[in-house]
Amino acid sequence: xxxxxxxxxxxxxxxxxxxxxxxxxxxxxxxxxxxxxxxxxxxxxxxxxxxxxxxxxxxxxxxxxxxxxxxxxxxxxxxxxxxxxxxxxxxxxxxxxxxxxxxxxxxxxxxxxxxxxxxxxxxxxxxxxxxxxxxxxxxxxxxxxxxxxxxxxxxxxxxxxxxxxxxxxxxxxxxxxxxxxxxxxxxxxxxxxxxxxxxxxxxxxxxxxxxx
Amino acid sequence: xxxxxxxxxxxxxxxxxxxxxxxxxxxxxxxxxxxxxxxxxxxxxxxxxxxxxxxxxxxxxxxxxxxxxxxxxxxxxxxxxxxxx
Numbered sequence: 001x002x003x004x005x006x007x008x009x010x011x012x013x014x015x016x017x018x019x020x021x022x023x024x025x026x027x028x029x030x031x032x033x034x035x036x037x038x039x040x041x042x043x044x045x046x047x048x049x050x051x052x053x054x055x056x057x058x059x060x061x062x063x064x065x066x067x068x069x070x071x072x073x074x075x076x077x078x079x080x081x082x083x084x085x086x087x088x089x090x091x092x093x094x095x096x097x098x099x100x101x102x103x104x105x106x107x108x109x110x111x112x113x114x115x116x117x118x119x120x121x122x123x124x125x126x127x128x129x130x131x132x133x134x135x136x137x138x139x140x141x142x143x144x145x146x147x148x149x150x151x152x153x154x155x156x157x158x159x160x161x162x163x164x165x166x167x168x169x170x171x172x173x174x175x176x177x178x179x180x181x182x183x184x185x186x187x188x189x190x191x192x193x194x195x196x197x198x199x200x201x202x203x204x205x206x207x208x209x210x211x212x
Numbered sequence: 213x214x215x216x217x218x219x220x221x222x223x224x225x226x227x228x229x230x231x232x233x234x235x236x237x238x239x240x241x242x243x244x245x246x247x248x249x250x251x252x253x254x255x256x257x258x259x260x261x262x263x264x265x266x267x268x269x270x271x272x273x274x275x276x277x278x279x280x281x282x283x284x285x286x287x288x289x290x291x292x293x294x295x296x297x
Contacts, residue, residue, distance in 0.1 A: 053229045053254075111261050112261075113258065113261065115228075115254055115255075115258050118254055
């Protein structure tokens with residue numbers, strides 16, 4: 001393993017999409033999370049019909065990952081197992097769990113929704129990103145009380161060390177009711193010397209998180 | 213039957229979240245799965261739920277399901293034939 005560098009980051013929060021520190025899309029009107037995500041999808045012309053079948057958590061992670069990978073598309077030319085994904089949040093898939101529960105909570109109207117049920121695990125979001133970008137490296141989903149740079153860094157560094165990843169998409173993707181936020185990093189294993197503030201270390205990703 | 217077919221197309225778009233499609237995009241006689249709309253197994257389950265929830269009709273076997281869910285028209289014919297007055 002060489003040096004782990006933060007190649008790029010994408011944040012989606014408060015009706016804004018920020019890529020590498022630059023706001024690339026925002027809505028001034030109050031929108032539901034679902035409507036905002038659809039507007040982001042259309043604005044970036046992502047062209048992936050399955051997006052509309054995803055739950056809101058998966059849409060959120062999918063959007064951030066797509067915007068990030070479209071800028072740093074060198075990962076598309078790697079072997080599928082060279083890129084991993086490690087995501088985390090605090091709400092797990094509760095938003096969708098509640099929606100699914102609505103389809104089964106009344107005996108008289110008991111119609112479990114298969115399309116909701118398949119999203120009642122947060123790591124399904126990872127699956128959606130992997131399918132889209134043909135990523136087959138190691139992956140994991142961590143549930144933490146709040147954004148935890150130490151946990152994320154330790155886990156990801158271990159994957160680079162032991163699984164010989166070349167890239168990892170990692171970060172925080174959280175959504176419950178209408179409250180959402182994501183901050184995804186694209187981390188690269190490089191032999192080049194890098195500026196200290198670009199190294200993949202808890203302090204640096206915490207600084208970025210606090211800035212957004 | 214035409215009214216039911218139109219209604220079914222709208223319901224298919226809604227329950228399957230086919231947001232970028234309109235009723236005009238759905239061919240009444242084209243296969244819903246494999247080709248045509250290219251729906252998947254989860255979509256098949258959702259359509260099964262739709263038939264039961266909206267029309268009170270159950271699909272009893274997988275073989276039966278393959279025939280009933282073949283196209284919009286086959287779904288409409290199943291509903292017309294079996295729905296209680």
